[in-house]
Amino acid sequence: MFGRYAEFIVSSYAATALVIxxxxxxxVIDYRRQKARLRDLEARGATRRSGRSATDLS
Structure with a gap:
């Protein structure tokens, strides 16, 4: 199907798929860690800047 370069082509696709x-x-792992870290910070009383309204800034 791929001719004499079949081994190279298949291994390239396999390596690319593995990297992806x-x-x-x-x-996914980093997202879960960051969400857990945010929950921990919020449990300690830290607030998000984006959670404040414009009137809270003055």
């Missing part, structure tokens, strides 16, 4: 899966896993 690892990046997706990394993003």
């Amino acid at each position: 899966v690892l990046l997706i896993a990394w993003v």
Whole structure:
């Protein structure tokens, strides 16, 4: 199907797929860690700047 370069083509696609899966896993794991960190900070009383209204700034 791919001719004499089949091994190279298949291994390239496999390597690319592996990198994409690892990046997706990394993003998901980091997202969960950041959400847990935010919950911890909010439990300690820290507030988000974006949660304040314009009248609270003065």
